[in-house]
Amino acid sequence: MAKDKLIGVDLGGTTIKFAILTKAGEIQQKWSIKTNVLNDGANIVPDIVESINHRLDMYQLDRDRIIGIGMGTPGTVNRELGTVTGAYNLNWTKEQQVKTAIEAGTGFNLTIDNDANAAALGEAWRGAGNNDAEVSFITLGTGVGGGLVANGKLIHGTAGAGGEVGHMVVEPNGYLCTCGNRGCLEQYASATGVVRLAQDQAEEYVGVSTLKKMIDDGDEVTSKIVFDLAKQGDFLANQVVNKVAYYLGYATATISNILNPSAIVIGGGVAAAGEYLRSRVEQHWTTYAFPTVRASTRVKLAELGNDAGVIGAASLANQ
């Protein structure tokens, strides 16, 4: 029987998402299970194996049709050895042998990469990237990650740090980052970065603002609240969003000037602010993009939402 199906796995700290896809990247079945991080995350790999085997039986899918499994994971990935280290949200503090365990348990080949790279491949293949060979992806969540596709391939770099766009310095001598440097993009454009900017600007702001009142009252402020208030015309919130958009515009322009992708795609939770955010980022991006780049690269929103991870992961198995 011809091999014509891919399995994509998107391993996250809360849920593990699975999908069975055609070779062309169409999702045919999709499911998820809770991530069991107890016991140093020792159940995670067995849970993945069991869930895949169970679903293949349930769907009565001939195992000979499976080309392989691709998986995106948090942490630092050794793609050759198939190991993962430092995936703290999985409680995987020590090195985990993921590839051999999943291959032994399922009988399929496993290809792994980090989650931001998998999502980038997904958007490049079936999302905003339109299957182009030159696509850059930036994801704004708790942190800021990225995945860069050039000549049709992910850029991993010499030690796997290629695409670490969250740690581009956008404000020399700016906020201290968890990485030890100052002024990393992550400190200004992640969900926590947006809130931090709001708190800082609230201190200096003296006008009327619901956002300022919330912060002064000690209410919990999220990046979503900041964006929602900005859309409603709150002056301070608007100022914060403009600052976030400046840093994102500057950073995406720098990525664009270096790689000249056909699209620089913005995804992740913060990007849920949608066209409101995109158009403002693009405004700043236009200021810093080289003319040829301005004419050939597009600033786009991610299109696949939560499916980017499983689709991109599946594409790993397709190579």
Added chain:
Amino acid sequence: MAKDKLIGVDLGGTTIKFAILTKAGEIQQKWSIKTNVLNDGANIVPDIVESINHRLDMYQLDRDRIIGIGMGTPGTVNRELGTVTGAYNLNWTKEQQVKTAIEAGTGFNLTIDNDANAAALGEAWRGAGNNDAEVSFITLGTGVGGGLVANGKLIHGTAGAGGEVGHMVVEPNGYLCTCGNRGCLEQYASATGVVRLAQDQAEEYVGVSTLKKMIDDGDEVTSKIVFDLAKQGDFLANQVVNKVAYYLGYATATISNILNPSAIVIGGGVAAAGEYLRSRVEQHWTTYAFPTVRASTRVKLAELGNDAGVIGAASLANQ
């Protein structure tokens, strides 16, 4: 007879350099001719053809042994069509059909790319890059150019502007650039940029300085003079070099954070300042490089000098 020789051509505004190389990139013969830019540069392509044919006869090299010709050229290159536009230092203002003319005149296949990309390939293959698949190259001359190799291939981007590192904005709202944007690296780290920085800083400087005296006297100041005076302890010159090193350190760190190459290689005329410049660039680079990048990427000086162009050009024919 087995094909085992490459021809590399480095087309410049003053000279055209040629070399015959082994498949492994060893130069066996090297020569150059003056670039005749008269007559809208109409003689350039015929001169290249004639020079190659003449030398092959002179060396009595069997033409069947030639794998092909690779050429680096100024201007905007259409690699598929083999055309060049906007090579102003050659007086090629209109589109030039280079590939078909050289192929017809020599009987060999021609592959072309822009000169910075060719030099990058040369350094990546046989120079400071040690034939690694991940090498970034930045060249500091009249302008600032670059070539980026990832996964063993040049990054051209969707419209050929990949690697335009001279137009990364390193100083938002900084000096106006010829490209129309403000604060491009080229305005701070090219030979003319160094002089401009010196002139600007001289205006504000009130201490004793040979550099200041030269500028105030209207003497011609070059970037070489600025570096030489800095080495001799001139306070103002030292301040200028430190500023240049800051911008270069910041820009190379950003490139490194995005691509995580094994080496970021600095070449071109300004890099003739050697280890004196490199070590100062590295100092600033260290401040802005992501920890994993700091541990795995190296800031290096180019090693091939003027040969980078012909060697890299030859490698184009080897693919």
